[in-house]
Amino acid sequence: MVEVQQQAEEQRPAAGYVPPDGPRTIEVTEVSKWYGDVVAVSNVSFAIGPGVTGLLGPNGAGKSTILKMLAGLLAPSMGTVRVLGEPVRANPRLYRRIGLVPEQEVVYPFLTGREFVRLNAILQRLPDPDAATAEAIARVEMTAAADRPVGGYSKGMRQRIKVAAALVHQPDVLILDEPLTGTDPLQRLQLIKLIRALGAEGRTVIVSSHILHEVERLADQILVLVNGKLAAAGDYRAIRDKIDEHARRVRVRADDPRTLAAALIRLPALESVRVDGDAVLIETGDVRDLYRAVPKVARELGIRLYEVAALDDSLASVFAYVTAR
Amino acid sequence: MSITHRAPILWLTLRQFRAGRAILLVALFAATPVLFAAIFRWSSATGDATEFLSNFFLEILAPTILPLATLILATNALGNEIADRTLVYIVLKPVARGRLIVEKFIASTLVTVLAFTFGLVATWAVATGGSGSGRLLGALLAGTLAGVAAYGALFLLISLLVPRALLVGIIYVLIWESALARFIPGIKMLSVRHFAQSVFVRILDNPAIRLDRALQLSSATIVLVVLVVAALALATLRLRQMNLP
Incomplete structure (x- = not known):
């Protein structure tokens, strides 16, 4: 009987991800969401526990829809969503333990950053909203700008004040929808550090992004969503290795492409090399080795490089690899 | 304890109103009766101000x-937050939906009633030369409070039901309340205007001022309270079930 159930589980069309052990703070079971004829999310199942989990997918993959269902803003058309063991829809009490940084940039422009975070602290009925506000603002390094109206903030500052508002009540579960959008490199670094720290504190943090290298720096566990379906889930490195198993195409523009092509052809993982004008078009099974070798070879031969570009490193290509594996 | 702590949604809504231009439009509407009163005084110095x-x-x-x-x-109270998607900041909190709706209702009613209180006191003073009866002023203010509360609850509900609530509201006012309720007796009894008018004439208690099928003050008040409570309860239910994409 158990074996039959296991077989049935294995034959289920949607990929599911369940952490091997430990608590499950978020459980999504066979969830679908459609708007009229448009299916935004299709039969997705996963469970995650404390730590940072990245939700990766190209624009329109259904990431925001899933996060909104996790936050209780949208009701699934089918399936169930449970957060901290409870249904999240129509359950305002649960919001004491959940924080959300929504995708949209708009924050009440007439409030100062401090007023906005403090409003969140008061609505969370914290015993000392002023102290909690100051702490949350300090955590996102916005103390200096906290008393300025949000309407005058840059995109990155708005993102950080939204994070402060979501953090003010120290939630067990934090849902972040594209939190790095609009941030400059320094702000991004600060936010990544903060998100990792929150995960290390034992909170469940789920972060969406459509940028592969962003998620690599944020999360060890990832869920890959493509066209509303869970395409892959698990340890980031294992998925990346799967991606690396495929031949990758790279274009190298140089002042002497023929000499460069002749030198590169000796690389072990190379599958093909072709010269096209001032560019060398390479297909390789080990893109990292190629990236290391190209500048070295060029330096040795005195060749000037103009460009080294991955031709299929877009997220869509990566997802194509993952889904085709 | 400050208003921010006692009624944070009310505080937020008042700040929203203060920052927007809608409040200027309300002030303009509230000032309109003063203009009518000034024209009345200028054109008919001996006319009956009560009438x-x-x-x-x-x-x-x-x-x-x-x-x-x-x-x-x-x-505006909830509609703008739905449109610009800032509603998420207040609904994802451990706050009862009913409380959220009530504070939004109080904010819009409070500001509108305050604006009309100033406007009507000025109108009464201009029309009567400052020597009019307090009862007349009381009837004007009570009728206004009744109307604003009932219309306010109804429009708050509409803003949660349809995307173009302002347009739907204008059509409702101009067709139902201003036109049909004036001429069709059955509809008159189903219009907010009739209950607000009943409150006015019963408090004024002037035999010269009559309203066809006017309700007793207690009946009109009960109907208005039931209307407000029902509209707010439906709005609460709607907010609970709403999807916020």
């Missing part, structure tokens, strides 16, 4: 000006 103000309330203020003015803030 003028009563007719003005029954024919213009209750069926048209009050609902249009109330519509602006009542649909």
Whole structure:
């Protein structure tokens, strides 16, 4: 009987991800969401526990829809969503333990950053909203700008004040929808550090992004969503290795492409090399080795490089690899 | 304890109103009766101010000006947050949906009633030369409060049901309250204007000022309270079930 159930589980069309052990703070079971004829999310199942989990997918993959269902803003058309063991829809009490940084940039422009975070602290009925506000603002390094109206903030500052508002009540579960959008490199670094720290504190943090290298720096566990379906889930490195198993195409523009092509052809993982004008078009099974070798070879031969570009490193290509594996 | 702590949604909504332009439009509506009163005084120095103000309330203020003015803030209170998606910041909190709706309702009613209180006191002073009866002023203010509260609850509900609440509200005011309720007796009994008008005439208690099928003060008040409570309860239910994409 158990074996039959296991077989049935294995034959289920949607990929599911369940952490091997430990608590499950978020459980999504066979969830679908459609708007009229448009299916935004299709039969997705996963469970995650404390730590940072990245939700990766190209624009329109259904990431925001899933996060909104996790936050209780949208009701699934089918399936169930449970957060901290409870249904999240129509359950305002649960919001004491959940924080959300929504995708949209708009924050009440007439409030100062401090007023906005403090409003969140008061609505969370914290015993000392002023102290909690100051702490949350300090955590996102916005103390200096906290008393300025949000309407005058840059995109990155708005993102950080939204994070402060979501953090003010120290939630067990934090849902972040594209939190790095609009941030400059320094702000991004600060936010990544903060998100990792929150995960290390034992909170469940789920972060969406459509940028592969962003998620690599944020999360060890990832869920890959493509066209509303869970395409892959698990340890980031294992998925990346799967991606690396495929031949990758790279274009190298140089002042002497023929000499460069002749030198590169000796690389072990190379599958093909072709010269096209001032560019060398390479297909390789080990893109990292190629990236290391190209500048070295060029330096040795005195060749000037103009460009080294991955031709299929877009997220869509990566997802194509993952889904085709 | 400050208003921010006691009623944070009310505080937020008042700040929203202060920052927006809608409040100026409400002030303009509230000031309109003063203009009518000034024209009345200028054109007819010996005319009966009670009769003028009563007719003005029954024919213009209750069926048209009050609902249009109330519509602006009542649909703004939640409608704008739904449109710009900032509603997420207040709904994802451990706050009962009913409380959220009530504070939004109080904010829009409070500001509209305050604006009309100033406007009507000035109107009464101009029309009567400052020597009018307190009862007349009380009837004007009570009728206004009744109308604003009932229209406010209704429009708040509409803003949660349809995307273009302002347009729907204007159509409702101009067709139902201003036109159909004036001429069709059955509809009159189903219009907010009739209950607000009943409150006015019963408090004024002037035999010269009559309203066809006017309800007793207690009946009109009960109907208005039931209407407000029902509209707010439905709005709460709607907010609970709403998807916020």
